[in-house]
Amino acid sequence: MTMDREPARTKGRPLYSLQRRELTAIDGALALLAVLLIVQMWLLTAALEAFLGGHHETALPAAIAAGLLFAGCCGLYVFIRGLDRRIRRGPSPR
Numbered sequence: 001m002t003m004d005r006e007p008a009r010t011k012g013r014p015l016y017s018l019q020r021r022e023l024t025a026i027d028g029a030l031a032l033l034a035v036l037l038i039v040q041m042w043l044l045t046a047a048l049e050a051f052l053g054g055h056h057e058t059a060l061p062a063a064i065a066a067g068l069l070f071a072g073c074c075g076l077y078v079f080i081r082g083l084d085r086r087i088r089r090g091p092s093p094r
Contacts, residue, residue: 022083033076041071077085 047062 019087022087023026026080026083026087029076029080033073033080036069036073036076040066040073 043062044066046068047058049061050058
């Protein structure tokens with residue numbers, strides 16, 4: 001016997017509130033931000049070591065990649081700040 005289960009609902013609303021879903025999105029974005037920062041630190045360390053070792057041709061591509069990682073981190077930061085502001089304001093009136 002199989003039963004089709006619907007998601008649990010409370011008075012027509014989903015079980016998980018919008019605030020909880022936004023907090024989950026913030027958690028995921030922070031985890032991605034941490035990974036991006038670790039990769040950026042590794043890239044800058046490797047590029048500096050190569051540059052000081054005499055491999056000057058790697059400096060520009062590494063600087064461009066580090067700049068792109070920085071831009072990605074800034075974008076995630078703006079995303080997180082926007083979600084945080086929306087959560088702190090509370091639910092929007094409908």
